[in-house]
Each structure stands twice: as C-alpha cells, then as structure tokens.
Amino acid sequence: MTGLRVENLSYAYGARQALDGVSFRVEPGTFCALLGPNGAGKSTLFALLTRLFTAPQGRIEIAGHDMARAPRKALRRMGVVFQQPTLDLDLTVQRNLSYFAALHGLRGARAQARIEAALERLEMPGRLGERVRDLNGGHRRRLEIARSLIHHPKVLLLDEPTVGLDAATRRAITAHVHDLSRRKGLTVLWATHLTDEIEDADQLLILHRGKLAQDGTARQLRGGLGLADHFLRLTGEAA
Amino acid sequence: MTAWLAALAAITQREALRFIGQRGRFVAALVRPMLWLVVFAAGFRAALGLSITPPYATYTTYEVYIVPGLCGMILLFNGMQSSLSMVYDREMGSMRLLLTSPLPRWWLLVCRLLASTAISILQVYVFLALAVIFGIRFGWGGYAALLPALVPAGLMLGALGLALSSVIRQLENFAGVMNFVIFPMFFLSTALYPLWKMAESSALLRDICAVNPFSQAVELIRFALYQQQNTAALAWVLLSGLVWLGLAVWGYDPARGLIRKAAK
Structure with a gap:
C-alpha cells in the first residue's frame, strides 16, 4: 500500500x-x-x-x-498543516485540540489521551490551559503539527x-x-x-x-x- | 453516528464560545431590535392604526405588532453574521480545517447551521425578556409555542446566509449583502406593516411582501406567540429553507469548485 x-x-x-x-x-x-x-x-x-x-x-x-x-x-x-494559521486564537490549546478531535469523531477520554500524547511528542506538555494568543509563533506551529497527528x-x-x-x-x-x-x-x-x-x-x-x-x-x-x-x-x- | 454528534457538539460549542467571547456582538444584537421597539414603535404608535386581523383577536398597539418582526430581525441578522464568519473563516483558513474532516460536507454545513440557529434563538428569548420591562408581554403558552416556530425560521435564514457565504469571495463584498439582501428582506416584509397596509399603497408591494420568505417567517412567529399555527407560513419557510440549504451544499461541493477562487 x-x-x-x-x-x-x-x-x-x-x-x-x-x-x-x-x-x-x-x-x-x-x-x-x-x-x-x-x-x-x-x-x-x-x-x-x-x-x-x-x-x-x-x-x-x-x-x-x-x-x-x-x-x-x-x-x-490524512493530517494537514495549512500554510495559513487555522487556530482559534482566543480559545485555549485544549479547546482548539478537542474541537479538532471531535471533527474526526474523537471525544471523551480517548480524545484527551490522544491530545496529551500529541502535545508530549511536540514537547509542549502542560500547556493545555494556555490561550493560543499567548503562544509564540513557533509554539503555534508546533501546536498545529500536534493537532494534525491526533487522529493518527x-x-x-x-x-x-x-x-x-x-x-x-x-x-x-x-x-x-x-x-x-x-x-x-x-x-x-x-x-x-x-x-x-x-x-x-x-x-x-x-x-x-x-x-x-x-x-x-x-x-x-x-x-x-x-x-x-x-x-x-x-x-x-x-x- | 457518535462521530457525527461529536462534530455537532464541538461546532456548537465553538460557536457558543465565540459568541460569548464577542460581547459587543451580543449587545449589538440586542440593542438593534430594542431601539426599533422603543424609538421607532413609540413614534409610529400614534400614526399607525391597526385593524383586527388574525392572529390578533383584539385591538393591538404598534409596539406589540412589531415584536414578531423584531424577533425575525434577530434571526435574519444572526444568519448573516454567521455567514460573515464563514467568509472570515475561509479567509483565515479555519474553514479548510472544517472541510478536511472525514464527515460528509453537507453534515458539517448543517452543524454550522444548527449551532448558529441555537444562538439566534437564545438571543430572541433575551430580547423578549427585555421587552417585558417595556410592558410588552405575551402568555407563557405563547413563549413556549414560539420555540418550534423559531427553529425552522432560524434555520431558513441561516441557510440563506450559508448559501450566500458560498458565493461571496471576500469580506469586503459583505456590505453588498447588507444593501441587497438584509434591508430589502426586512423592509419588504410584514415585520413593520401588515400586508393590508402595504396594499393600501401598492398591490405590487403587497405581492412582493407576501412572497418574501422573511414575511412568512415573521408570520410564523407572530401566530406562534398567540399559540396559533400558520401552516402556509410554515410550509413556505420550510420550502425556502430547503432550497437555500440545497444551494449552500451545492456551493460548497468540492466538484463545483465555487470556493476554489478563495484558495488561489
């Protein structure tokens, strides 16, 4: 394949x-x-x-x-990272990621475990409660990559x-x-x-x-x- | 099926959070109809005599007459606002995120529609609560019967916004929507004057008002507030809602490529 x-x-x-x-x-x-x-x-x-x-x-x-x-x-x-930023700046990292997970049919504990694992991989653990607007450009990009991997x-x-x-x-x-x-x-x-x-x-x-x-x-x-x-x-x- | 519902819940939550975050939008959405109610209706009260026509069983003051139209106005403006945010989303790229979800595209559009309608309905009830302060109240039964009327009316106007958003290329074009869609729809309807009053000035104007789906939405709301059903209005609202939803789904169909220009 x-x-x-x-x-x-x-x-x-x-x-x-x-x-x-x-x-x-x-x-x-x-x-x-x-x-x-x-x-x-x-x-x-x-x-x-x-x-x-x-x-x-x-x-x-x-x-x-x-x-x-x-x-x-x-x-x-398929996971996608678009050229234009597609994060909701006024929402937290958690909200952005769970929104995406839900669009791929993932919810609850399963979605949460995937979200945390994805952040861990991108060396951004513990940042779930932060507002995206407060992250720097590099971290926003990392976050978008982490998000694109949530649904494996x-x-x-x-x-x-x-x-x-x-x-x-x-x-x-x-x-x-x-x-x-x-x-x-x-x-x-x-x-x-x-x-x-x-x-x-x-x-x-x-x-x-x-x-x-x-x-x-x-x-x-x-x-x-x-x-x-x-x-x-x-x-x-x-x- | 749980995946479909998960998407619906997530999209609704996102819309609700955005709405709460934009307090100005909430206040504007309420100030607009309140101004009409307090300033415009008060001025017209003396000038406009209303005869007793269904659903009114007795003489009605102008500010009571205008309330269903203002409920409709909230739904209309909100439908357009939601459409505006679709265009904004497309320019900002988050629309692409939505459209790469593995759920059917029509369902994603319906989710957006349901979410924005829910927010519109909430605003209508807040407006009605504020109207009570100015002495305009309806029966509890009327408030309850209103809900099943607001759902199709809100969905129909939201679907119109969605259909428009599929053909509007840029945010700047939105001013045109205000001039060519919102204002004509609102003024050429039964929101401000009853049909018979329109007929007094022009038969053509009356006919335009009668076929305007926004008039039908307003009449559906008006009858519901008096716990009466207006089947013809309901049918007209549902039919136009389906047509616009169909157009929106067609507009967002990847094979039609109507959104391709935005992607270039």
Whole structure:
C-alpha cells in the first residue's frame, strides 16, 4: 500500500492551466519535499490533495483510498498543516485540540489521551490551559503539527509550515517532522520554497509551471551542485 | 453516528464560545431590535392604526405588532453574521480545517447551521425578556409555542446566509449583502406593516411582501406567540429553507469548485 499516490492530475482556472498531468508516489516512511517557485501550482496541488475542491482529471490516493471514490476514508488517514494559521486564537490549546478531535469523531477520554500524547511528542506538555494568543509563533506551529497527528494519520501534508518562523525554530520543526516520518513510518509531503529544509536522503519533487519537472532523491537530483543552485538552474528563479 | 454528534457538539460549542467571547456582538444584537421597539414603535404608535386581523383577536398597539418582526430581525441578522464568519473563516483558513474532516460536507454545513440557529434563538428569548420591562408581554403558552416556530425560521435564514457565504469571495463584498439582501428582506416584509397596509399603497408591494420568505417567517412567529399555527407560513419557510440549504451544499461541493477562487 502506497502512502500517497497522484496520477495524471490536471487543473485549470479558466484558461490558466495551474497543474498539468502531475504524477508521483510517496512511499510510507518517506519525507518528500515539494519544491517550487511561487505560482508553480503548489497551492492548487494542496487544495486538491485536501479536497478543498476536486479535479476533473487525475487520481489521488491516500494510504490506498481513492480521494474521488472514498473521500471520507482518504481524509480520515490524512493530517494537514495549512500554510495559513487555522487556530482559534482566543480559545485555549485544549479547546482548539478537542474541537479538532471531535471533527474526526474523537471525544471523551480517548480524545484527551490522544491530545496529551500529541502535545508530549511536540514537547509542549502542560500547556493545555494556555490561550493560543499567548503562544509564540513557533509554539503555534508546533501546536498545529500536534493537532494534525491526533487522529493518527498515515499521510501528513504540510504546506510551507515554517513561513514566518526564525531560523532555530524552523530547523527544530523540520527536524521533528523528518524524525516522525522515520520513526513512525509516516508519509510526509512538505511543500516549501526553502532548500535548506531538505535533507539529501529526502525524496524531492520539483514543480515548475504546473508540471512536475523532477522526481528523485535530493542527492540524485542536485548532483554536484548545491540544492539552491540546482533549483535555480532548473526553474530560472531564485529559491 | 457518535462521530457525527461529536462534530455537532464541538461546532456548537465553538460557536457558543465565540459568541460569548464577542460581547459587543451580543449587545449589538440586542440593542438593534430594542431601539426599533422603543424609538421607532413609540413614534409610529400614534400614526399607525391597526385593524383586527388574525392572529390578533383584539385591538393591538404598534409596539406589540412589531415584536414578531423584531424577533425575525434577530434571526435574519444572526444568519448573516454567521455567514460573515464563514467568509472570515475561509479567509483565515479555519474553514479548510472544517472541510478536511472525514464527515460528509453537507453534515458539517448543517452543524454550522444548527449551532448558529441555537444562538439566534437564545438571543430572541433575551430580547423578549427585555421587552417585558417595556410592558410588552405575551402568555407563557405563547413563549413556549414560539420555540418550534423559531427553529425552522432560524434555520431558513441561516441557510440563506450559508448559501450566500458560498458565493461571496471576500469580506469586503459583505456590505453588498447588507444593501441587497438584509434591508430589502426586512423592509419588504410584514415585520413593520401588515400586508393590508402595504396594499393600501401598492398591490405590487403587497405581492412582493407576501412572497418574501422573511414575511412568512415573521408570520410564523407572530401566530406562534398567540399559540396559533400558520401552516402556509410554515410550509413556505420550510420550502425556502430547503432550497437555500440545497444551494449552500451545492456551493460548497468540492466538484463545483465555487470556493476554489478563495484558495488561489
């Protein structure tokens, strides 16, 4: 069973083709980085992967479940960290997490145990009573990652999750998610335009003008060049 | 099924907490109808004579006549407010969180609708309690009979807001909703004047008022306050509520992609 599989996915906004025949696979336990300049189609791909809207052409499979035929099964196995913050700032950490748990059908002691375990993993135990507004940017992001894991997804999608964070926090969060994919066998798709978040052993997808320009490990693709230089050469734009 | 109910409880709780957190919204929601009741109705009391038409069995003062319309106004404004928060949620991203829940999308929309209706109904009762201070009271039976009328009326107006939220791209467009939906719906209804009074000025105006679903919601509330059932109004409210809910579900259908522009 594959973690994430995308076949021949295309999408157009009127006359503008945002995605054009994109196909790739990400195996379980793999950290896959999706790199692309602005306007490459990353946001559209994420919107389709999270079923914000559906594509007339192509196929998406999450942990073996077809997004078009069994959307609820597919969504149940998927965790998402959106680029925009989606926490309710005026509610406590506890309220935010139990709201999410309930949206996934979890309640009571079972939900609570999962919430506490998720916070523990992200090194944020004992913060349940704090208002989200009082947390710093890094902790809010950690909280969103903890939240995305409450329902034990098989596939984790993160859309530029480190935007606006300082270098140390960025590194810590990137390392943590790499660790999750290795230790928990989680399939991770990490969209970014920052090449320093990608490790050599990671699978790398380079999206350019709606098409998948390259798919391989970062080490293979960059050859002798630094990843930023390779990306720049390929897309003709600064990473 | 427990998963469905868990989502309903969580969405209702979130809406309630948000509402409590926004005290200004609560006060505004009550000040608006109270102003109409105390200032507008007092002025019109002398100018407007009301004949005895059902459900009224005796002569009625204008401030008593206007109360069901103001209850409707609370439901209408709240429905729109909830729709506004849907648009806000979409801009802020928390809508995406809701829509990636593995529950059917129509159910998630219904949960939002039920939650916002519950809050609207609570406000209507607080308004009616305040009206008592100004000497406007109904029978206990009327207050009890009102609840089953407020539910379909609130759901219908909430569904309208939901349908609108699926097509409104940005918060800025919301001012248009005020001008083109809320005001015409409120003023072209039986909230402020009875149909026969409208007919005195124009037959067309009366016909528009009669088919306005908001009029039907107001009449449903008016009859319920006197423990009478207005079946035609109920049917009209349910029918328009279903149409709008259908439109909302259609608007939020991922295949239709009406919300895709917001995602770009």
